[in-house]
Amino acid sequence: MTSNKKKKILLVDDDQSHRLMLKVNMTDKGYEIFEAEDGDEAIELVMKDFFDLIIMDIKMKNVDGITALKHIKDLSPSIPVMIMTAHSSVKTAVEALKLGATEYFVKPLDMDAVCHSVVKTFDYLELQTENKTLKERLKKEFEISSIIGKSKSMRDLFEVLALSAPSDATILILGESGTGKELIANAVHNNSYKKDKPFVKINCAALPENLLESELFGHEKGAFTGAVTKRQGRFELADGGTLFLDEIGDMTLSTQAKILRVLQEGEFERVGGDKTIKVDVRIIAATNKDLELEVDEGNFRKDLFFRLSVVPITLPPLRKRKQDIPLLAEHFLKRYTEKNNRLIRGFTPEAIDKIVRYDWPGNVRELENVIERTVIMSRENMINPETLPFSLKNSAKADNGTDVMPGRSIKEVEKELIINTLANTDNNITHTAELLGISRRTLYNKIKEYGIEV
Ligand SMILES: Nc1ncnc2c1ncn2[C@@H]1O[C@H](COP(=O)(O)OP(=O)(O)OP(=O)(O)O)[C@@H](O)[C@H]1O
Ligand SMILES: [Mg+2]
Structure with a gap:
């Protein structure tokens, strides 16, 4: 299964004789071997060159294996890293596995076992690549919304999403601007039984009250100046499917009352009409306002709030789920390098560090914009702190x-x-x-x- 091109393996160990032993064995098996003395040198090499696999000691002077592993995984998440450890530091080995190491060996090494693992890893990777291309082909045909996140809050959210999407329950999505509310709304619809039915969106903050009502409920001919023909509203257009009411916190109380009626009775009249229209629509609502506060202040109807929040989903701001930042950054880097035909391989550890430390008041949208801009501006094949926008460069306050x-x-x-x-x-x-x-x-x-x- 192995391809003809020689696989490149990087050996990282401060013990030269140990490196030599591995090198002799690996060269014998037909691999091309590179060497680094410590974590720092390994990171430098990974930034410059491409390796198929890394075998690294944990205990090294200067930069140790765990620190190097973190940086290498940030730089190049898919590169397999195997860890070597002395018997006493099995706990560290477990930590390494959690950080994405593929395997660990306890010293003194059993060379046969190491070689066998290397062959197995390469075989597995080739299989995975084949599967991936197949999956990617399928994904292009049936695109499902790709929501990125591995933090606990996002994993919990995925669970709620998986349970509630296929139901008909009304969903209320809360979160600061740019946290991904619309993305979630799309995901809910795409994972529901109504995915082949209409998905209609309306931004309730974008229109003045009278126009909003005619957009939502439609109007009869002559209902108001300019209503030259009869027109269906979004509720009718969404019949049988899903209606996404975005920025719901910005509606007037009178529009809120009308929405409440549709939610309760499933019926309404067009503006300027008296015929009652019945619809079957699943509602997803979203807002970046603190709706409970709006209720307390009398700006939002309490009964509508309860009706909407059958399944509330709260998207935490990005600064509260920093674990997701490197992942999202990689995701957007891939998206925008492909879109702009740029060859950028990753972020330097310093750049990722700056990105993670920044507070991201504009949340994921701001991160996406920053990465897009950086991809366009960057002249090198790694994104370094100098290419990042000014505000980020100066985010080097305390942690x-x-x-x-x-x-x-x-x-x-x-x-x-x-x-x-x-x-x-x-x-x-x-x-x-x-x-x-x-x-x-x-x-x-x-x-x-x-x-x-x-
Ligand atoms: N978890 C995520 N994974 C991948 N992309 C994301 C994620 N969250 C947000 N995005 C992307 O960030 C951008 C902003 O997301 P979105 O428009 O859904 O935010 P929003 O909460 O609706 O913001 P606003 O309140 O300003 O309308 C979009 O391009 C979206 O695809
Ligand atoms: Mg939005």
């Missing part, structure tokens, strides 16, 4: 933008640090406590004291 300038109280800074560390660890209490150097109990107490949401 995650925590502002430790004089004039702030220790409590304020402590609260922010806890919030940011939680965001970085996907709300993992144990890991957060570890990073902050405090006990879990102390962390719990502080979370309670500061009223931090987890």
